[in-house]
Amino acid sequence: MLGKGPGMDATGKLSILADAAKYDASCSSSGSARDNTPGGLGNGAVGGICHSWAADGRCVSLLKVLLSNACVYDCAYCVNRRSNDVPRAGFEPEELVRLVIDFYKRNYIEGVFLSSGVLGCPDHTMERMIRVAKTLRVRERWNGYLHLKAIPGSSAELVEEAARWADRVSVNVELPSQASLARVAPDKTPAAIFGVMRALARASGFEPRKVLPAAGTPGRLALPAPTESAAEPAPIYAARLEPPVGRSVMAARKGRPREPGSAILPAGQTTQLVVGASPESDATILTLAENLYLAYDVRRVYYSAFVPAGLDPRVPALPGPPLLREHRLYQADWLFRFYGFRADEILGPDRPNLDADLDPKCAWALRHLDRFPIDVNHADYLELLRVPGIGPRSASRIVKARAGARLMPESLKALGVVMKRAAFFITCSGAVPSLPGSSRRPVPDASYARAALTDGARRALAPLQMEFDWGEP
Amino acid sequence: MDYRAEPATLAHDGSWPGFLCACAEALNASEPVPRVVDADAPVGLFESRIAVARDDGRAAALWDRLTIKAGAPAMRIVLEAFLSERPDARADTASVLRRLRREGAAALRDLADPIVLSVDKAATRARREAERTTGIARFSELADGSWYAPLEPGCDVLPLVADHFAARFRPMRFALHDLRRGRAVLHEPGRPWLLTDGFSLKRVEPDEDAGPGAIDSAMLASDELRIRDLWRRYFAATAIEGRLNPGLQAAHIPKKYWKLLTEMRRG
Incomplete structure (x- = not known):
């Protein structure tokens, strides 16, 4: 055969x-x-x-x-x-x-x-x-x-x-x-x-x-x-x-x-x-x-x-591969390797599964609002990495750029910061950035914040993924 | 020379040494520093343009001086920015050299300066295009045992990728052909690679219908078409049906690149 x-x-x-x-x-x-x-x-x-x-x-x-x-x-x-x-x-x-x-x-x-x-x-x-x-x-x-x-x-x-x-x-x-x-x-x-x-x-x-x-x-x-x-x-x-x-x-x-x-x-x-x-x-x-x-x-x-x-x-017999779940797991995995997160910071016994609408870093930040906003002109590299919308590349650019001059909100976008998300969590030596395309002040615990921070992953991937009932564990 | 009378510009011939000579001239000038422009660019109404002659010795001398001051990694960024062919990248690169000469490599870290940021972005663009090219160049074996890869890169990447291919395909005699710019990297085993302008693949019989980079089948090695077909089979079989996502595919490899990709075309 x-x-x-x-x-x-x-x-x-x-x-x-x-x-x-x-x-x-x-x-x-x-x-x-x-x-x-x-x-x-x-x-x-x-x-x-x-x-x-x-x-x-x-x-x-x-x-x-x-x-x-x-x-x-x-x-x-x-x-x-x-x-x-x-x-x-x-x-x-x-x-x-x-x-x-x-x-x-x-x-x-x-x-x-x-x-x-x-x-x-x-x-x-x-x-x-x-x-x-x-x-x-x-x-x-x-x-x-x-x-x-x-x-x-x-x-x-x-x-x-x-x-x-x-x-x-x-x-x-x-x-x-x-x-x-x-x-x-x-x-x-x-x-x-x-x-x-x-x-x-x-x-x-x-x-x-x-x-x-x-x-x-x-x-x-x-x-x-x-x-x-x-x-x-x-x-x-x-x-x-x-x-x-x-x-x-x-x-x-x-x-x-x-x-x-x-x-x-x-x-x-x-x-x-x-x-x-x-x-x-x-x-x-x-x-x-x-x-x-x-x-x-x-x-x-x-x-x-x-x-x-x-x-x-x-x-x-799933109707399709659980792609959204896979995507969120990869995002969490990235947080281990490049952002200094531990698994027990991302999930715990009381929160067994990742949020379908938010990337794991946004979800973490919204649970830890007492740590924000942080000042991009003073926060160290690891603190910058915890900000939604700032990744390893933009964090190191911020550290480089601020050595020359104090950063203002306008200069952040050019450094690769995604202001749509970061605006909720940062200041620039006291100056609060504005939300791109919006007249609202970025207040992370406001009712609209969660919607503003939701990414498109569920829309792109969820039609292919349906819930499966595993019954009682 | 005294450039102060009017807004002067320094024109170069578009070549890398020519550009460096114009930069050398600009570095010697006093404020306001004349802009460095491509000789092809239209002349402004009040512009007084001075053509700077290409002098390879002068270009090399400037390059060496700046490399000592700023270091090789910084100068690589300068070269990448030049090769990006972005509209303002060359003028911006020329003015960044002034800061490089004064401050060394640290100047390139000042991304809050819009000119430095523009150079950084242009360099990143060329670097990405070069990285992409190392993956998507497709070689065909010719009947004489040599190898030919046609390219249509958005930036002038040949000088950035030649070392990579020469190291990887050391035993192979090959040509990497930039169809858009008519240049090619030629590599013979045991010799350093060579950059040639005005390259074209000899055709047995000109075929008007053949797409860019097409090779007459008479010129191909006997196994070439069979192996291309095997590769297409593999490429089709490796996609998972339950996860088809043409949008994601096109996001990674824009369609403008498809016509030179063996797996995306016939023949």
Whole structure:
């Protein structure tokens, strides 16, 4: 049943294996400054390069394919699960290597994102992917961006070897709780997933931090031991980190400079969570994501709106992918990494889900009006970052510009500040900015403020997302 | 020279060295400083325009002097602003050089000064266009084993992207062709790249109907069309049907760029 040999040509395989790989959200090609080798082809671009944009608006940077979409696992959210009736195909390693070089020389792609269905056992599958990686790097002397997907449960040795050839290796957490993982992806265990994450953290020189059971939750469950990582305790999802806690992801990263020139895993590891295939709240998802950033030095957590792929009773029959929810989660994730927010500042037990109408920073600011307005001529960089309408770029421009002259409200727009939002939260040495296109004074607790701060995300994304009743938790 | 009598302007020939020579002249002038203009710009009624001759040695000397004073990153911004081809960017860049000479790189941080801000914005524009170009240039393999990529960038980005492509495609013999400006970066393995004016791809038989950058199929390597087709297949397969969003796609890659993108056209 595998489309190999004379039955299927490269064109047919490419269509099937690209189609099967597209639900992985990661397409980033950043973080690596791999040099071209003498006589070799290609290099890394630290900032990453987008080469095109697909009809769904997502950037196309990497050739994202599976080595094979035949899979012995049966994960309910996944189009390639063994119980799903789809055509199956697999690349011969040589075919794939040829394709990568042909595309790369035409500047179609920045590199490859190679994943695979599980063939036989995890280690066997990893070995096949590593063979392709090694051929590209050694025989073809190719130095483009290589992202390998690790299979949960692979041995630490193979994970380390993958890390030697790749710029980035990732393993997907997929479901935000142990119970959901057991129900939706019965062949994967937390220990198998987090074991790989630990090996990846170590490969890039980061000693993973110990994850303790969250206070007030039942302890860890007995889990079947995965290969090689049996000696380590299996972490559980609802977890808290060993002290010191209370540091934001941004603060924790300050002491860990990135090394894009590193030979091993210059772009680190990432992971992905499927959103909407299970009943966890945004607070659960964001707390888990923050722990992954802090415990394993994950570079990015991707949130992938669950796209119903055929009928499977273990996952909800959503009318469409929950794109608005995914969008708000990404906004919150940005607040971790670039704005110095902690997960418990964004959401908590009393507020389990993100606001549909406001971006998470606006929502936070409206809950903390006692901290505003702030004076842009005196506030430090971190305080500026907390202002809706001011981002890292405009905040650093403000700090630069005010060294020369005192800033007045009129000069802020040119520095990139979105005055429509910022006007509610700032002064310029006492001068209150006016609201663009309005004669009203910007008063953040006025009745019209919330409407003025509402962004267009719900209008753009919500028609595609309907509420699903999960019943009683 | 004494420019004080009337509002004088200094005209350059549009080239980068020519522009720097006009800037050098302006830096030598006393207040009020004459504006630096493109020789193509219409002459104002009361304008007294002085053409400054291009002198590559003089241009290089000014460049070196300013680089010592302000540092290479600041001078990169100056070059980017010049290449942006924004209406006032060159005149503004010329007057910013005066501050650069006096204050060094710090001058470029004073974004409260509208001239500095204008230069910063122009430079950002050219830098973004160059970044975009590194992604959307599409090479075709020709029958002789060389590679050809036609471009129509909004800014004059060739000098900004040549290093990138030369490093990445070191073993390849290639031409990056700016169709709009008729210039090309030519790269031979083992040699530094070269910028050539008045470049055109030789055509086997001129085809009036072919779009810009089109190549006669007789000139293409035998596998070229098959690989283009594979890429189109991949591009179509990688979009998620449940999330189609043509508006977002067009926001990222405006349609004016589509005609040179393999995945957006036939053939």
